[in-house]
Every structure is written in C-alpha cells, then in structure tokens.
Amino acid sequence: NDCITIKGRQFFILKMIGRGGSSKVYQVLDHKKQMFAVKYVDLEEADAQTIESYKNEIEHLNHLQQYSDQIIKLYDYEITNSYIYMLMECGNLDLNTWLRNRKTVNPLERKYYWKNMLEAVHIIHKHGIVHSDLKPANFVIVNASLKLIDFGIANRIQPDVTSIMKDSQVSHTFNECPEPLVYSRPSSYRGSISPKGDVWSLGCILYCLTYGKTPFQTITNQITKLHTIIDPAHKIEFPEISEKDLLDVLQRCLVRNPRERISIAELLEHPYLQLKP
Numbered sequence: 001n002d003c004i005t006i007k008g009r010q011f012f013i014l015k016m017i018g019r020g021g022s023s024k025v026y027q028v029l030d031h032k033k034q035m036f037a038v039k040y041v042d043l044e045e046a047d048a049q050t051i052e053s054y055k056n057e058i059e060h061l062n063h064l065q066q067y068s069d070q071i072i073k074l075y076d077y078e079i080t081n082s083y084i085y086m087l088m089e090c091g092n093l094d095l096n097t098w099l100r101n102r103k104t105v106n107p108l109e110r111k112y113y114w115k116n117m118l119e120a121v122h123i124i125h126k127h128g129i130v131h132s133d134l135k136p137a138n139f140v141i142v143n144a145s146l147k148l149i150d151f152g153i154a155n156r157i158q159p160d161v162t163s164i165m166k167d168s169q170v171s172h173t174f175n176e177c178p179e180p181l182v183y184s185r186p187s188s189y190r191g192s193i194s195p196k197g198d199v200w201s202l203g204c205i206l207y208c209l210t211y212g213k214t215p216f217q218t219i220t221n222q223i224t225k226l227h228t229i230i231d232p233a234h235k236i237e238f239p240e241i242s243e244k245d246l247l248d249v250l251q252r253c254l255v256r257n258p259r260e261r262i263s264i265a266e267l268l269e270h271p272y273l274q275l276k277p
C-alpha cells in the first residue's frame, strides 16, 4: 500500500474516495489507525491564478475551523510548488451519493441536515464568502451530521471544461453533471454574486430531500432547463405535503427574484427549524 507523508507524518492509503481533474481525495490511516481524508492537488499544470485560488480556499477553510462544527476539519496541510496535501476529517458518505441511494428520507433527519447546511453556509457568508455552486456533493455526512467540505473558491482544474457563462462569470462545468445547472441561481437577475444565490441552491437540495428530485429534473434538455430556471412565468411545482413549515421554506427559497427570496438569517429563525418532529 502506498504512503503519503505530510509535515513528516506518514499516512497509509486505504482507497481513493474521489477525483477531479488534478485533485484526488484518499481515505487514509495514520500510525494509530486513525482515519483521515487527504486531498492531493497536482499543481504541475496549474496556472498562478489557480494556485492562488487553492491557497485562498485553504486559508478560509483553516480560519473558519474555529467557528462551526459544520465545516469539515482541516488538521494540517503542505503546499509546495508542485503539489498540495490537505489532511482533513473523513466522512462516511457525501450527500449526493446518500440522496441517490435513499428513496425515502426521515423527516427529522431532513430537518437536522437542513439545520447543519444552513449553519455552515451562514458561517461562510458572515466571512464574506458566497459559494455560488452549492450542491449535494459539497456536503459530507460525518457520524450523524452534515459538514461543508469546500467553499467554491478553488478553481476546478478540470480537463475539457465546457462551462457556461452565467452573470459574466465562468460557472459550472456542464460536462461534470447537468445537475449543477439546477442548483445554480436563476441567472436572469444580473448583478453581483449574492448570498441569496446560495439560498436558491440550498432550496434545490431541500427540494430533493423532500420530493426525491430537483425542481427541474423532469426537463431533460439542458437549454430548455436553463430557460425554465430563469423563466418567471414558469411556476415550480410544490406537491402537497403534511409538513406545512417545510413547504413554506421551499416556496420562500425557490423565489426567482433574489430580493424577494428569504435570507439565511430568516431561515435559521423559521418555524420549520424548531426541532419538534
């Protein structure tokens, strides 16, 4: 089995958890058999701006450790001109995989996961970070709670990026998964990247946890989907459910006009979060 050495500490690779472009995530054990996740980034092909974006992500992740347990732990990191190693807390499962495998969601579990996601995103907003690409794969289940594993600051070093322009910013790698489109903010509202964009994305995740599909999943043609996401005339369907507070949260998150959309602070005060099952 291969080993990774970070700041003089040796780790044994158990398996690769995931990979994207120039980064790989491994599940590793230290000499005391404690499990960690190690994120490795190959910087050989990266340009200065990309390297800067990774350093920025690490700086913020390191700084925000102290503010919330809903931010993945970063224990140590090693940055050289050719690679980055990040020693992190290892979760059991990412929310995307969990959603794909689970047909029904327990209402109390959903409410608790929602509270965790709101707390994580509230913390990054309070420190001036807007993720703007939140999706289930950005959250990991660690024991019984959800933790945010990245802030959307580091560039995706992806091969053949066929990205689409959104609000004059290069956004999602289309080829990665059409789903980010659905979580992405309705881009017809020009203007700066707003924290309200993250509320839309979180709304889409909660919609998934409630109805088992994303708000626009039925639309398979990506261009039609894009037009529908931004079309104010298209009404998103909210099938009746017993939890009226949950229905209200969904309807207030999935409002196309960001100014009319509910804020994270208001969501944290919403009756849905009072933890009576």
Ligand SMILES: CN1CCC(Oc2ccc(-c3[nH]nc4cccc(OCC5CCCCC5)c34)cc2)CC1
Binding pocket: 017, 018, 019, 025, 037, 039, 072, 088, 089, 090, 091, 092, 093, 094, 097, 137, 140, 149
């Ligand atoms: C499909 N299969 C995958 C392994 C396992 O799920 C995970 C286990 C741990 C984790 C993780 N922990 N700490 C993590 C710290 C950083 C990144 C992390 O993942 C990154 C990326 C991995 C691929 C899925 C999206 C997230 C991290 C994440 C997924 C079971 C399902």
